[in-house]
Amino acid sequence: MKYIYSIIKADYLQRTRSYSFLITLAITIYAAYSFVPPPTASYTTLNVVGYKGIYNSAWVGHVSAMMTTIMLSLYGFFLINGGIKKDVDTGIGQIIATTPITNFGYLLSKFLSNFLVLLTISALTFLISIVMFFVRTSGSPFIIGDFILPFLFFAIPALFTVSALAIVAEVFLGRKLILQYIIFFFLFGALMANVVGHKSSTVNTFIDTFGVNTMTNSVKDKVNTQYHEHIDAVNLGFTFSAKHRFKTFEWDGISWTGIFIASRLMWICIAFGLVYFSSFSFHRFDFKQAAGKKKKALAPANISHTNGTFAAGINVSLLPPVVTDYSIFPFVKTELLLLIRKGPKWFWLVNGGLWISMVFVKLDIAYAYLLPILLFLQVTRWSELATKEVTNRLHYFTWSSYKPLQRMLPSQLLAAFTMAVALALPVILRSAAAGNIYSVFNIINGAAFLVLLAASLGIVSGGKKLFEILFFFITYLITQKIPLTDYLGALPHDSPIGFISIMLMLNVFLGAVSFSVRSWQVRHL
Structure with missing residues (x-):
């Protein structure tokens, strides 16, 4: 138990003291604050x-x-995912593997740390x-139970479930x-989708992980x-609409039934069960791989020998001449190759399928x-755009190179922007063919926003978690047609020029x- x-x-303190958590x-x-909008707000x-x-x-x-x-x-x-991976990367996992902990x-x-x-x-x-x-009410009596019970029955089971899913994902999908x-x-x-709008029934109550169906009904x-x-x-959810008059009603809350409480306990038990069954497939930080037999390298036949030994030293005249090039284009090419080669090669089939579908x-x-x-599928590429040097401890070399602010960071931004525009090319060309110049400019502007957001959040927070969380949240809200998150300009706006x-x-x-911020880091770190 002490382990x-x-x-x-240790895990809880390490997570809560990070910039991404703050x-x-x-x-x-x-x-x-926005969950309870003022009466004059244009959203509910x-x-x-x-x-x-x-x-x-x-x-x-x-x-x-x-x-x-x-x-x-x-x-x-996204916030809690990666706890096991961090132990692998830091080498702590190998130490833990030698302890008596099962x-x-x-x-x-790790599951309880995620939950906390x-x-x-x-x-x-x-x-x-x-x-x-x-702040928002006047005259209504304050009943503490109306706050404690919803958080207890809605939030706690859902957070247990998400914490368990993060463990299952790391155990079975690894990196x-x-x-x-x-x-x-x-x-x-x-x-x-499985619960919203469904009628009340015992089955729907049990499969409703978040309790949405019970409340809305x-x-x-x-x-x-x-x-x-x-x-x-x-x-x-956040629903934006024009202001108009509403009929008011006074709702007294949910009548908590034994079936609903049993369903909440069921999801907590499922969460613990997922963690337990995952333990049978956990690698316990054992990454031994069969060592391939290495062939002995043979000496090239054209190497000269002197008295039966190899010639000492290196003939400098045979080496290619050193050419000084201070342009950023070699860096752009390198960064672009790093972006393209990151992740499994088969995943480009998925990207290619979506790219062709947009045609x-x-x-x-x-x-x-x-x-x-x-x-969004490139989130792991964007998130490490400006953080991979620090993650791999190469920033001591890159930040001390010749003009890192004028060469290194711009090359990263240009490479990522080029890739984003290439991915959006079918929509850009089709919008241009339709004569919609605003859409073309909005997509290019949105691609720049995405790249700059990834770079700025990575540089400020020192990691990739914050951008991954925010980008996932933005993408989900875009699919729900929330205008506030529409960085690509796909939804109609009152003033196109104002949006641009x-x-x-x-x-x-x-x-x-x-x-x-990167200038400060280069000078002080």
Whole structure:
């Protein structure tokens, strides 16, 4: 038990003291603030068409808990994923393998550490939801149970499940990060699609991982009963719409049944079961590979001998002449090759399939869905754009080279931008052929934004986690047609020129951050 506690403590402290965790925490604070929008806001987080719930304890507590559960489950996987990989990379895993701790004990400690990290963020949103109740409401009584119970029954089982999935992904998929992300993306979408809008039943209650169906059905039943309506759908999430009058209703929360509580316990047990069964396939940091037989190198026949021995020294005249070249184009070529060769070769078949699909499907589908997904599939390439030198401890050499700010960083940005534009080429050419110049400029501008965002977040945070979390979140919201995250300009905007101007200013800002922070690092690290 002492080994498990020590690993949990060390892993939790290491994660929570990182820049990526602190920045994620800051983003979560803002998100928790936005979960309870002001009455004059142009968006809602729980939308019943034509109706609006009164901000009482039940409404604020349940909506905050549900939004926290969904959003934290969505990006929490990226935050906690990689705990085992870090032990492999640092060599700590080999030390742990020599201790008496069992495979299940080690995976259990990582699983609980994952859960505690997510629980810390959830606890913060819990406190903010209470603050927002007093900020947004007036006259409604404060009932603490309306805040504790939703977080207990919604967030806790979901966070256990996501923590277990992160362990399963690392055990069975190892270093195949992009495959882990893709599988989780589709699994999350399948879980949400399987419950949203379904009628209440015992089976639906048990398969509803996040408790979404139970809550939305309760709200829907309240509106239908009070106003004699036949509403079938309740939209949970950030829904932007024009301002108009709403009919109000007072919702008293969910009636917690024994079946619902049993379903929450079932998901917690499933999480522990996934970790237990993963322990049978855990490698325990044993990466021995069969050593191939090396053939003895034979001396070339044309090497001269002197008195039966090899000629001493090297004939400098036979070496190619040294040519000084201070341009960045060799660096651009090298960085582009590093981007292309990263990851398994077979994955380019997937990229090629999507790229060809964008040539034949409808332009609006290719623009709004396939292109963002194709760019997201390169997340592991973008995320290490400006961090791989530090990760591999090569920054001592690269940052001391000739003009690193004028040559190294621009070459990385140019290579990534070239690759992004090449991936978007079918949509760019089809938009140009259709005479939509705004779309062409928006895609190019969006490609620059993506590259600069990856570079700036990597340089500031010192790692790739923050960008991976944010990029996944942005891509998911794009597929849900949220205009705020539309960096490619695929959705209609009130002012095309205004949108282009905002993106240009964002790109200038991100570029300034990247170069200024990297300049400080070069001079002080």
